Amino acid sequence: MIEIKGCVGCSLCMLVCKFNAIRVFGEAKIDEEKCVKCMRCVDYCPVDAVNIA
Ligand code: SF4
Numbered sequence: 001m002i003e004i005k006g007c008v009g010c011s012l013c014m015l016v017c018k019f020n021a022i023r024v025f026g027e028a029k030i031d032e033e034k035c036v037k038c039m040r041c042v043d044y045c046p047v048d049a050v051n052i053a
């Protein structure tokens, strides 16, 4: 389960994702097919907007 809540669109997660799984247009969208759940975006998000379970 991937949920984005409270994203401010800073794009940091997109820059740190090594699997090119994130696009940000106003708010982040994660491609679940590409995401390997490495949790890097979760660690970097300044507002804790990414929840991956
Ligand atoms: S968990 Fe890892 S692979 Fe998935 S979107 Fe975040 S940084 Fe990319």
Ligand code: SF4
Pocket (backbone or CB within 6 Å): 004, 006, 007, 008, 009, 010, 011, 012, 013, 014, 024, 027, 028, 044, 045, 046, 047, 048, 049, 050
């Ligand atoms: S790092 Fe967090 S606030 Fe920034 S674009 Fe990604 S999900 Fe949104």
